[in-house]
Structures are given as structure tokens and as C-alpha cells.
Amino acid sequence: MAHPTPPRPRICPACDGFASVAITTGGRNARGHLRTITAHCPTCHGSGTTTRHSREGAHA
Numbered sequence: 771m772a773h774p775t776p777p778r779p780r781i782c783p784a785c786d787g788f789a790s791v792a793i794t795t796g797g798r799n800a801r802g803h804l805r806t807i808t809a810h811c812p813t814c815h816g817s818g819t820t821t822r823h824s825r826e827g828a829h830a
Contacts, residue, residue, distance in 0.1 A: 779819035785811035789818035 781787040792806040799805055810816030 780821070782811060782814035782818055782820045784813035785818065787818040789814055789816045 782789060789811045791809050793809055795805045795807060797805045811818075814820050
């Protein structure tokens, strides 16, 4: 008997799967490297995927 396959994760509708980005702050540190901060999608919390349950609220 074959095992049922689990449902595939869905791409987050808020970020289209690009869940984390690096944003430059405009300055440089003492070694000359750009200073960056990381921002995560608030809908999927940086995973890029979402469950059907959390997508239902996005359509309302």
C-alpha cells in the first residue's frame, strides 16, 4: 500500500517566495564594508512558504 504524499508547501502570496532581503543602511563600517540589515516577510516569517490556513486570511 502506497503512503499518501504530504501536501506541497505553497509559495507565500505576500513575498512570492523571496522571504528575506538584505537592505543597505547607506553607511560603511571601519573596514569599508556596506552595513546591511536583514528583513523577513511578516506573513511567512522568512520561510517563503505558507500553509493553506494562513493563505485564507490573505484572500479575505
